[in-house]
Amino acid sequence: MNTDDTDLLWSPGPRETQDSNVACFMRWLGTTRGLHFADYAELWRWSATDLPGFWSAVWEYYGLDAVSGYDAVLADASMPGADWFPGARLNFAERCFAHACDTRPALVAVTEDAEPVDISWEELRGQVADVAAALRRMGVAPGDRVAGYLPNIAQSVVALLATASVGAVWTACSPDFGTPSVLARLSQARPVVLVAADGYRYGGKEYDRRAAIAELVDGLPTVRHVLAVDRLGTAPETPWSRRPDVEVHVWSELPAVEGPLEFADVPFDHPLWILWSSGTTGVPKGIVQGHGGIVVELLKALGLGADLRAEDRYLFVTSTSWMVWNFLVGGLLHGSTIVLYDGSPTFPDVAGAWRVAERTGATMVGVGAAYLAAVEKSGTDLAAGLDLGALRSVMQTGSSLPASTWRWVHERLAPDVWLQSICGGTDICSVLAGGSPLLPVRVGRIQCPSLGVALDAWDPAGRPLTGEQGELVVTAPLPSMPLYFVDDPDGARYRASYFDTYPGVWRHGDWVTVHPDLSVVVSGRSDSTLNRMGVRMGSADIYDVVEQLPEVADSLVVGVERPDGGYFMPLFVVAAEGTAVDDGLRERIAGAVRRRLSPRHVPDVIVPIAAVPRTLTGKKLEVPVKRILQGASVGDVSSAGAVTHPETLAWFAEYARRSMPAE
Numbered sequence: 001m002n003t004d005d006t007d008l009l010w011s012p013g014p015r016e017t018q019d020s021n022v023a024c025f026m027r028w029l030g031t032t033r034g035l036h037f038a039d040y041a042e043l044w045r046w047s048a049t050d051l052p053g054f055w056s057a058v059w060e061y062y063g064l065d066a067v068s069g070y071d072a073v074l075a076d077a078s079m080p081g082a083d084w085f086p087g088a089r090l091n092f093a094e095r096c097f098a099h100a101c102d103t104r105p106a107l108v109a110v111t112e113d114a115e116p117v118d119i120s121w122e123e124l125r126g127q128v129a130d131v132a133a134a135l136r137r138m139g140v141a142p143g144d145r146v147a148g149y150l151p152n153i154a155q156s157v158v159a160l161l162a163t164a165s166v167g168a169v170w171t172a173c174s175p176d177f178g179t180p181s182v183l184a185r186l187s188q189a190r191p192v193v194l195v196a197a198d199g200y201r202y203g204g205k206e207y208d209r210r211a212a213i214a215e216l217v218d219g220l221p222t223v224r225h226v227l228a229v230d231r232l233g234t235a236p237e238t239p240w241s242r243r244p245d246v247e248v249h250v251w252s253e254l255p256a257v258e259g260p261l262e263f264a265d266v267p268f269d270h271p272l273w274i275l276w277s278s279g280t281t282g283v284p285k286g287i288v289q290g291h292g293g294i295v296v297e298l299l300k301a302l303g304l305g306a307d308l309r310a311e312d313r314y315l316f317v318t319s320t321s322w323m324v325w326n327f328l329v330g331g332l333l334h335g336s337t338i339v340l341y342d343g344s345p346t347f348p349d350v351a352g353a354w355r356v357a358e359r360t361g362a363t364m365v366g367v368g369a370a371y372l373a374a375v376e377k378s379g380t381d382l383a384a385g386l387d388l389g390a391l392r393s394v395m396q397t398g399s400s401l402p403a404s405t406w407r408w409v410h411e412r413l414a415p416d417v418w419l420q421s422i423c424g425g426t427d428i429c430s431v432l433a434g435g436s437p438l439l440p441v442r443v444g445r446i447q448c449p450s451l452g453v454a455l456d457a458w459d460p461a462g463r464p465l466t467g468e469q470g471e472l473v474v475t476a477p478l479p480s481m482p483l484y485f486v487d488d489p490d491g492a493r494y495r496a497s498y499f500d501t502y503p504g505v506w507r508h509g510d511w512v513t514v515h516p517d518l519s520v521v522v523s524g525r526s527d528s529t530l531n532r533m534g535v536r537m538g539s540a541d542i543y544d545v546v547e548q549l550p551e552v553a554d555s556l557v558v559g560v561e562r563p564d565g566g567y568f569m570p571l572f573v574v575a576a577e578g579t580a581v582d583d584g585l586r587e588r589i590a591g592a593v594r595r596r597l598s599p600r601h602v603p604d605v606i607v608p609i610a611a612v613p614r615t616l617t618g619k620k621l622e623v624p625v626k627r628i629l630q631g632a633s634v635g636d637v638s639s640a641g642a643v644t645h646p647e648t649l650a651w652f653a654e655y656a657r658r659s660m661p662a663e
Contacts, residue, residue: 099335178641
């Protein structure tokens with residue numbers, strides 16, 4: 001990729017080079033440890049090779065030495081099975097209140113149809129204390145599991161913090177998930193308490209979920225208590241539970257408690273929460289992460305990477321099922337105000353999320369790539385109707401961003417704002433490659449590997465590559481790597497997920513190019529790689545070309561290996577409104593791909609579809625569609641309620657039956 005000035009979008013100024021968190025951290029390292037680094041590259045190389053030195057510095061810099069000592073930083077560096085900070089004891093919830101203050105709210109809760117509501121740190125502490133006391137009265141003990149069926153509201157944050165304060169394990173599903181999809185996850189967790197809201201609002205409509213909650217309780221035999229959040233105030237005749245052995249407690253009627261909020265004193269590796277994989281390629285994986293690993297990782301990732309500060313108002317447009325919701329709650333570790341939006345980013349129009357940013361004075365906004373691209377394609381002139389003067393950074397994740405959208409963010413959305421593209425995931429609840437305020441932003445490139453992350457690109461033989469596409473690997477452990485998976489007692493599923501390809505080295509499942517300047521390009525999932533005539537290609541490269549055409553609203557490309565050794569690469573296209581996928585459009589698409597990429601990238605066929613199926617967090621279902629085209633059934637590749645436009649999967653199955661080329 002060209003790196004001349006035409007690709008340069010943003011450069012750090014004096015504020016970033018002198019006063020950013022990471023700049024202050026570098027000065028602190030010089031003063032306290034005699035470590036001096038000329039630039040980010042030197043700092044990163046040290047952080048990724050001297051793990052005890054780097055992570056002990058994070059521990060001390062963020063004041064954890066005043067909370068707990070430890071016997072060693074990294075007693076065992078094996079992957080999987082690394083042993084971090086043995087002997088240390090700390091509680092995630094307690095650390096979330098470490099920087100509470102009277103001058104800024106802890107939470108700002110906003111919906112589609114009401115003004116933002118500020119919740120002070122004192123109010124948050126009181127609510128967490130009340131719910132924690134209620135959980136203890138219900139018999140919840142350290143290690144028990146508490147499940148949420150909740151939208152992105154203040155009660156969700158309160159319930160998570162209350163659960164963590166007790167030492168119990170939190171897990172959650174958003175109520176826009178279908179009941180079978182929720183049960184596929186929560187039945188593995190075996191919760192003793194279900195915290196559930198009666199419904200949610202989205203796109204100007206109300207969705208009553210009381211009947212679904214009763215179904216969930218029926219399907220979760222371990223649940224003994226339901227903590228009912230009256231969100232909509234509708235259908236009072238519908239019971240929260242049909243089981244006589246389940247006690248229902250109303251959130252708004254919980255008694256207030258006297259005295260301080262108590263926190264269970266737990267080891268560094270005590271389980272904090274269970275996050276769930278998408279469930280589009282099999283049974284969802286329950287990924288268990290610990291109190292200590294999440295605390296040090298999110299202090300580092302949000303503080304030294306994203307440059308989050310206590311005075312920031314931090315909004316991430318998300319549901320409670322996406323790991324970025326947990327990444328958002330991690331803002332409390334820095335004393336930041338987190339903004340919770342319960343609603344659609346495209347309500348009342350495509351600029352809905354930016355209207356929320358304006359209303360709440362958000363300074364850092366996180367969004368999915370698909371949303372940014374949709375706003376760009378809409379042609380909406382945001383600058384004309386919105387005041388985003390408080391905004392200093394946009395964080396983008398979920399999938400690769402088209403080159404035109406990178407430029408649109410800087411030219412049309414928020415000029416001079418720092419665009420951070422981040423790559424990481426549920427697996428670590430953090431960032432592997434992302435932003436740094438010390439580095440420039442160039443079109444199509446993630447700025448750098450994150451501090452402490454020994455990130456590399458490897459070829460199939462395990463040889464490092466520079467400037468060439470390879471498998472994204474992490475060659476040294478991270479504190480927030482999973483402790484284990486749910487119902488995986490011998491660790492076989494965990495090892496198969498990350499360590500089968502390169503024993504002892506984490507394979508993340510993405511194609512990545514690491515350039516000499518440390519900038520990173522992610523080209524899509526490696527398990528859905530396109531491979532034409534021996535040349536591996538990322539699907540993101542094709543989307544970047546195809547979706548810039550005004551006639552194309554969305555697209556999906558897969559490469560299907562055939563039993564006879566052949567290879568079939570169809571491109572499925574959602575046409576823009578008023579456009580037909582005719583021979584003329586097919587020729588324009590093929591021509592653009594041929595010119596911008598290569599003849600090898602030109603698809604075998606270009607087929608119109610009604611919609612692209614995605615996970616509920618916006619990722620295209622490339623692998624499930626590929627498997628359907630190879631003959632798998634829809635039920636084998638997708639969990640009901642876990643995808644948007646699930647009806648399209650049946651269409652792909654019919655396409656496989658009728659239209660796949662003969663072998």
